[in-house]
Amino acid sequence: MPTPENTADAPVDAVARPRAADAAERLHRPARTRTFPLGELRVSYVADGAVGLKPRGWLPAATDRDWATYADHLDERGHLVASVGGLLVEHGDRALLIDAGFGPQAFPDAPDNPLIGALRSGRLLDSLDELGRAPGTIEAVAFTHLHGDHLGWAWNPAPGSTEPAFTRAAYLFAKPEWDQRHLAASHGATEEVLAVLAPKVRTLTDGEEVFPGVRALVRPGHTVGHVTFEITSGGQRLLAFGDALHSPVQVAHPEWSAAVDHDPGVAAEYRHWLVNELTEPGTLGFGVHFADVVFGRAERDSRGRTVWAPLP
Template sequence: MTHSTRGRGDERLRRPAGPRSLRLGDTRVSYVPDGAVQLRPRDLIPDANDEVWAAHPEYLDETGSLVAGIGGLLVENGDRALLIDAGFGPQSWPPAPDGPRGAIHGGALLDGLARLGRSPEEIEAVAFTHLHPDHTGWAWHPAPGADRPAFAGADYLVSAPEWARRDLLQEPEAAGLAPYVRTVADGQEVFPGVRIRVTGGHSPGHAAYVITSGGQRLIAFGDALHSPIQVAHPGWSTVFDHDPVGAAEHRRRLLAELAEADTIGFGVHFADVVFGHVGRNGDDFAWRALDT
């Protein structure tokens, strides 16, 4: 069953997602929330002017902000478990005085894993789409009551180009990952049925993860898209994109692939519509959220 994001008054577009799971053959994937961030839409997407947002109030909360969830994607196959991205961690930041970022907070991811029956010790690897702090938080921040990160027993999988150019990210937290990092190459299988795809664009070595099982495919596309509104406008890059032109080129290829049969997308920041299909009408795309 799908749920269109075109209808106005859609509350799901204005709230962060709760836990959501779906099954692909022998593999279960679950969105594990950690927190949320409010984003100033005009500052986030420079090509979307005030008229755009006036025409699409369904995307904005009562403060006029885009609401982006923060969390990770748990991938389970039998007794084995992989986590894609590690949230923001147990911290909160006030709104930045200018630019796109409003208030941001995390802290719920470990509780969410517990509700799914998983402890951090059961996660064999944490695979990162990229090294921004809203994706690495629990991987470097000490776990409550401990002096080590929650996933210190796991391998930290980072695309080789992302790790090689981590200095460009200017994220001091990345240094805390070093003892656990194992770099991986484009196309490498990192878990049964899960392959990394290095895309670039958003960050120097930004990656997606393609999960294939039971005749279906799910693409966890990281920050290639921040909001469902970009699905209809793939040329709109965000100010967070390292290479805006490259990011837009990748989005166009990604959306064409997401429009193929038996393909599901996972957008970690997509409010409460994190799982969906892409519908296509000629050159036009639309996000069709899954009810899970």
């Protein structure tokens, strides 16, 4: 796999053709666990599972004509494939996990649900094992926000135990997110979940460094205290932007807010800024729900459009 440095510096035309063929296949499948170096850090997508997003309900500003244009982003059911998982950041023996998947969950598509289709998750602890990282060695779990598909293994008990697997970890949330946690009750942050999280919670402020090279940028929109984690090392930058973007199509259309965004207007403003940042040299992005193209950057194509260019 090319390093981030090689990918960021390569001419767009030199990588566009192989990427196009590869990405077309990868848009239709959940992300696999993947690892690459970022300066002195090692970053890994940690797979937990996947859920289908129903495009007309999830992104209500997009029209049927739009989805005809972006049909290559839809699976055989006509859904966007949304991966579920987390991002492991390692610095020597130390480790930080960003988000904790959905946990051991599975349900079929319900035709009367306008937003989501079938879900299957629960692999995150196995994925950590594949990476050689024991959950008990993770010093903190930093959350982009308080929605259930990011909290799963932080509150569900580990197999064979009555406690979650992250025995040593502090749970990090932006202060406005935790202070207004009641707003997330309908998104999976039930009283039962919050009771498990609360004893381990430490709140973050905007700009705070939470791990070597990892800084919390509190950027509301999707939720009141949504966080993008800016990861820098070796002259490279990776923006782990959580649910600021749910699909690669929003890189081309940052004006398309998700139906579940707390403040669609503020969310759209932030997406415009974020997409512009992702075009900067040396800057990569991590989209946790981006099918099997979770790592990439924004590039201008031959027509002047801004598109998601995944790492090969």
